[in-house]
Amino acid sequence: xxxxxxxxxxxxxxxxxxxxxxxxxxxxxxxxxxxxxxxxxxxxxxxxxxxxxxxxxxxxxxxxxxxxxxxxxxxxxxxxxxxxxxxxxxxxxxxxxxxxxxxxxxxxxxxxxxxxxxxxxxxxxxxxxxxxxxxxxxxxxxxxxxxxxxxxxxxxxxxxxxxxxxxxxxxxxxxxxxxxxxxxxxxxxxxxxxxxxxxxxxxxxxxxxxxxxxxxxxxxxxxxxxxxxxxxxxxxxxxxxxxxxxxxxxxxxxxxxxxxxxxxxxxxxxxxxxxxxxxxxxxxxxxxxxxxxxxxxxxxxxxxxxxxxxxxxxxxxxxxxxxxxxxxxxxxxxxxxxxxxxxxxxxxxxxxxxxxxx
Amino acid sequence: xxxxxxxxxxxxxxxxxxxxxxxxxxxxxxxxxxxxxxxxxxxxxxxxxxxxxxxxxxxxxxxxxxxxxxxxxxxxxxxxxxxxxxxxxxxxxxxxxxxxxxxxxxx
Numbered sequence: 001x002x003x004x005x006x007x008x009x010x011x012x013x014x015x016x017x018x019x020x021x022x023x024x025x026x027x028x029x030x031x032x033x034x035x036x037x038x039x040x041x042x043x044x045x046x047x048x049x050x051x052x053x054x055x056x057x058x059x060x061x062x063x064x065x066x067x068x069x070x071x072x073x074x075x076x077x078x079x080x081x082x083x084x085x086x087x088x089x090x091x092x093x094x095x096x097x098x099x100x101x102x103x104x105x106x107x108x109x110x111x112x113x114x115x116x117x118x119x120x121x122x123x124x125x126x127x128x129x130x131x132x133x134x135x136x137x138x139x140x141x142x143x144x145x146x147x148x149x150x151x152x153x154x155x156x157x158x159x160x161x162x163x164x165x166x167x168x169x170x171x172x173x174x175x176x177x178x179x180x181x182x183x184x185x186x187x188x189x190x191x192x193x194x195x196x197x198x199x200x201x202x203x204x205x206x207x208x209x210x211x212x213x214x215x216x217x218x219x220x221x222x223x224x225x226x227x228x229x230x231x232x233x234x235x236x237x238x239x240x241x242x243x244x245x246x247x248x249x250x251x252x253x254x255x256x257x258x259x260x261x262x263x264x265x266x267x268x269x270x271x272x273x274x275x276x277x278x279x280x281x282x283x284x285x286x287x288x289x290x291x292x293x294x295x296x297x298x299x300x301x302x303x304x305x306x307x308x309x310x311x312x313x314x315x316x317x318x319x320x321x322x323x324x325x326x327x328x329x330x331x332x333x334x335x336x337x338x339x340x341x342x343x344x345x346x347x348x349x350x351x352x353x354x355x356x357x358x
Numbered sequence: 359x360x361x362x363x364x365x366x367x368x369x370x371x372x373x374x375x376x377x378x379x380x381x382x383x384x385x386x387x388x389x390x391x392x393x394x395x396x397x398x399x400x401x402x403x404x405x406x407x408x409x410x411x412x413x414x415x416x417x418x419x420x421x422x423x424x425x426x427x428x429x430x431x432x433x434x435x436x437x438x439x440x441x442x443x444x445x446x447x448x449x450x451x452x453x454x455x456x457x458x459x460x461x462x463x464x465x
Contacts, residue, residue: 011427097429123428184454214447215454246455272441273433279450287429311375312431313383319375320383332372341371 004028005324012317013045015290017052018098019325021059021074022105022298022350030069040067044089051084051095055102055112076354079106079169086116088159093123096148096165100133101294103167104142107354110167118154118161119192119238121256124287126150126163127190127240132252133288140295141174142167153194153226155236155256171355173295175302178283179342182247187212187274189221191267193237198225200263204239207267212241212274237263239270243278251277251285280309281340289315297328299347307335307342 007016008031020027033039041049041063049061049070058075086095092114103110119125130148137146145168154161191204201223212219221239226232240254253273255266277285284292289308293315296304308315311332323329331344374386384390440446451457 013427094428122430122432124430183452183457183459215451216456269433269438272438275441275447275450276437278453281453286431290429311371311387312429313387314429314431316375316383316386320379323376329372329376332375334371 006030010041010045012314012321013041014048014094014098015318016321017049017072018101019294019321020072021052021056021077021102023325024074025325026071026073028069028071032068032070034066034068041070042089044087044094047084047087047089048095048098051082051086051099054082054084055079055099055106055110057107077102077106079103079108079110081111083113084115086114086159088117088157091117091120091123091156092126092154092161092163093129096126096129096163097124097133097291099165100129100137100167101291103165104137104170104173105298105350105352106167106169109145109169110165112165112167113162114165115159115162116154117156117159118150118152118163118232119236119240119254119256120156121258124252125238125240125254125256126161127192127238128242128252128254128287131188131190131240131242132250132285133291135250136284136288136292137295139174139176139178140299141172142170144168144170152230152232153192153236154232155194155234155238158233160232160234169352169355171352173299173347173350175299175304175347176292176296177303177305178249178292179305179307180247181249181281181283181307181340182245184216184243184251184278185246186218186220187216187241187243189219189239189241189270190224191221191237191239192224192226194226194231195235196237198223200237201225203263204237204267204270207264208239208241208271211268211271237266239267241270241274243274247283249283251282252287253277253285277309281307281338282309283307286310286312286315290318293318293322293330293343293345296330296343296345297322297326297348298350301347301349303344304347305342305344307340309340311341 004026007029010032032041053059056075057078060073062071086092095114134146145166147166149164152162191201193200205221209219238256243251253270255270257266283306292306326348328345333342335342374381
């Protein structure tokens with residue numbers, strides 16, 4: 001318990017803090033941008049620490065005077081009704097993604113209201129979290145009262161969006177073995193636009209269909225046009241796509257408009273990214289690798305398996321951190337036939353003691 | 359020979375992720391570790407490699423600095439151009455239920 005885990009650097013800050021919270025280990029992170037012109041933690045990182053403090057009970061966070069090192073003693077995961085302004089440096093997903101991993105193990109049900117940017121081109125959008133990550137939580141038995149509602153959209157740079165995330169806690173996860181990637185059965189998507197011509201959404205859909213319809217006729221993309229107060233403060237549009245296979249595997253890709261890109265560009269880029277995910281043949285897409293691996297580690301003491309297409313740098317570091325915090329290492333078996341990787345591990349049998357058995 | 363290669367690679371991947379923590383995740387993902395492994399015997403070569411890698415990182419530092427803490431990988435322009443190619447587009451035809459099921463199973 002008294003052992004302090006040491007890390008260095010500003011990268012992977014979120015995941016380390018979350019893993020520290022889940023494993024109740026004290027963590028110290030040094031050299032946060034110590035060589036940078038502008039040293040120390042950034043605003044969005046400070047905001048994330050604040051959110052973490054709100055979501056837990058009894059945590060202490062000490063930030064050094066220069067902001068280049070953090071000492072974090074995790075408390076209990078409390079949950080309850082939390083409201084947080086995420087600012088406009090990073091999107092809401094930057095904050096919500098790690099919260100998805102905490103929420104199932106909290107004392108009280110999570111009712112989390114986050115304000116900020118709903119979709120940007122750096123983090124996965126809230127649409128992807130809702131349509132892909134939440135069903136993946138359900139696979140592990142986290143399905144009661146899980147809901148993500150996007151009440152307001154907010155595009156960068158000014159944001160102004162709002163989402164509400166609900167999640168009831170669970171006592172224990174279900175073990176999962178997911179190795180059959182199946183074949184793609186249908187493609188769904190959401191084309192959203194705010195404060196631009198409503199026609200933009202249709203143009204997004206049109207261009208995506210032009211590429212995806214050569215494979216499968218079952219492509220349905222919702223157009224989601226927000227108006228008035230619900231549309232946030234800045235104009236923006238994006239397309240997120242989800243391919244579902246015969247075995248219920250969900251693969252996602254998305255593209256948010258950057259300056260100077262036409263809806264046609266964005267639609268095609270999103271489609272190409274989806275094709276890339278499909279080509280990788282994983283059972284989870286690159287964005288959700290980390291969540292699935294974490295939940296496998298927290299699963300009951302049984303063998304859990306998942307097939308992934310290719311390990312992303314984020315995931316590789318995550319594997320190392322998972323080992324540091326939980327002492328679990330995955331068996332990483334490349335499958336030459338399909339050029340995929342099967343990840344196998346023994347769960348640690350994590351039990352949420354706050355939740356009474358019924 | 360390809361079997362040998364893959365057998366070699368299998369050991370590598372677990373070893374790389376868990377034991378060789380000095381190799382950065384980015385290098386593992388992009389496959390840069392092979393060169394390091396093979397050249398490991400020759401000290402001079404590996405030194406050259408190290409110098410090369412650190413240089414590359416410095417150049418990309420500004421961008422990486424802001425981008426890295428995200429679970430999404432940033433797409434490159436090359437990746438988009440790849441999908442202009444008809445053969446590439448056809449290569450995943452059988453991953454869909456509309457494709458040829460025998461070909462998909464036979465692969």
